[in-house]
Amino acid sequence: MERPKDEEIPVVTEEMLRRSAAWLAKRRTKAKPSEKMRCPTCGGVMRYANDMVFDCHVLGERIVIPNLSGLRCGQCGEQAYDLYSSDIIDRYTSDKVMGGYECSISVVGAGKLGVYFPKDVLRTMDIKPKTRAIIKPLTRRKMVVELQPGKT
Numbered sequence: 001m002e003r004p005k006d007e008e009i010p011v012v013t014e015e016m017l018r019r020s021a022a023w024l025a026k027r028r029t030k031a032k033p034s035e036k037m038r039c040p041t042c043g044g045v046m047r048y049a050n051d052m053v054f055d056c057h058v059l060g061e062r063i064v065i066p067n068l069s070g071l072r073c074g075q076c077g078e079q080a081y082d083l084y085s086s087d088i089i090d091r092y093t094s095d096k097v098m099g100g101y102e103c104s105i106s107v108v109g110a111g112k113l114g115v116y117f118p119k120d121v122l123r124t125m126d127i128k129p130k131t132r133a134i135i136k137p138l139t140r141r142k143m144v145v146e147l148q149p150g151k152t
């Protein structure tokens, strides 16, 4: 499985964050150090954290955003970004999500329909033959394919 090399990973710089911070400060609140919440996953206690890192692959690009704040579960590690950090994440991912990879629907045998994943998609996703996936139709024209690596 080929992975992008570290130097190819775009990291949101502190300068970029500072610019966002000025823009966001007016309209979004950060989590407070005293905030607590019950973890929706395990029932443990989620406490304030300001060292959270958003790390994801969006359309073949890895996006890493450090120094985010929110609440983290001490038991299972579940994280919830505060509004402020969610907005930062939106800002740096929304323009990417608008794009997409074009492919066509093929007949894969016995009249069944299938899609061949473009190479760029395969390169950046955790996908192998026989990986299980869940298809979630959102509308009649839009769907999400969620991979379940490890399940075969």
Ligand SMILES: [Zn+2]
Pocket (backbone or CB within 6 Å): 039, 040, 041, 042, 043, 044, 045, 073, 074, 075, 076, 077, 078
């Ligand atoms: Zn938890």
